[in-house]
Amino acid sequence: MKRIVIVGGGFSATSAAVQLVRRSAAALDITVVEPREHIGGGLAYSSDEPDHRLNGQPGMHSPDPADIGMFARWCDDNGAHAADPAARLANGTTFLRRSVFRKFLQETVARHASWPTGSSIRHLRDRAVDVVPGALAQTVVTAGGAGPRCRQTSACWYWAAA
Numbered sequence: 001m002k003r004i005v006i007v008g009g010g011f012s013a014t015s016a017a018v019q020l021v022r023r024s025a026a027a028l029d030i031t032v033v034e035p036r037e038h039i040g041g042g043l044a045y046s047s048d049e050p051d052h053r054l055n056g057q058p059g060m061h062s063p064d065p066a067d068i069g070m071f072a073r074w075c076d077d078n079g080a081h082a083a084d085p086a087a088r089l090a091n092g093t094t095f096l097r098r099s100v101f102r103k104f105l106q107e108t109v110a111r112h113a114s115w116p117t118g119s120s121i122r123h124l125r126d127r128a129v130d131v132v133p134g135a136l137a138q139t140v141v142t143a144g145g146a147g148p149r150c151r152q153t154s155a156c157w158y159w160a161a162a
Contacts, residue, residue: 001027001118003150005140007128009034010042014105015063017121018112022064027118031148032109033140035127040105045098053087053095061101063108074104124148 004020006013009032017030017039032039036046054061058072058080075081080100081088087096113121126142140147 001029003029003031003148005138005148005150006030006032007131007140008032008042009036009039009123010044011040011063011105013042014040014109018063018108021112021115021117021119021121024119025117028120030119030121031124031150032121033124033126033128033142033147035125035143037125038102038106039109039121039123041102045102045105048099050097050099052098054098054101055095057094058096063105070108071101071104074107075100078104 006016013032013034017032020028020030034042036042058075059068062068062070064070075096080096081094084097084100088094109121112119124142124147126144126147128140128147129143130141132139132141134149137149139149
């Protein structure tokens with residue numbers, strides 16, 4: 001089984017993990033190294049402040065470029081518009097809370113965590129501090145000690161707060 005490590009747990013990491021699981025016929029063991037409690041929020045969507053809103057319409061936000069309506073459908077199915085009437089402007093434009101998008105991303109990862117092909121996405125709650133190359137594999141070193149090993153660090157996104 002191919003092992004992939006993704007550093008960081010925000011939108012880009014969520015999108016990469018979900019797309020890898022969806023598109024690979026072979027089983028993948030994907031580990032997302034993210035210090036936050038859940039994958040999906042990252043720095044951009046971790047705020048619970050109700051005034052922190054998305055900077056675009058729901059149709060513009062999707063972890064799957066082939067399905068740009070994914071988040072908009074989720075909003076309709078989960079009552080996101082009804083729960084936040086202030087999100088809709090008089091002209092019909094909608095700016096939902098960032099925390100709503102975070103919940104969508106978290107649920108999207110959860111739905112893909114165990115895939116019929118045998119692929120999996122798991123969360124290592126830690127902070128990556130280094131990647132050490134080896135003869136046959138790389139080791140992602142975490143603040144808690146040596147982390148997961150993989151043949152290649154196929155995807156790596158991480159925003160560190162200064």
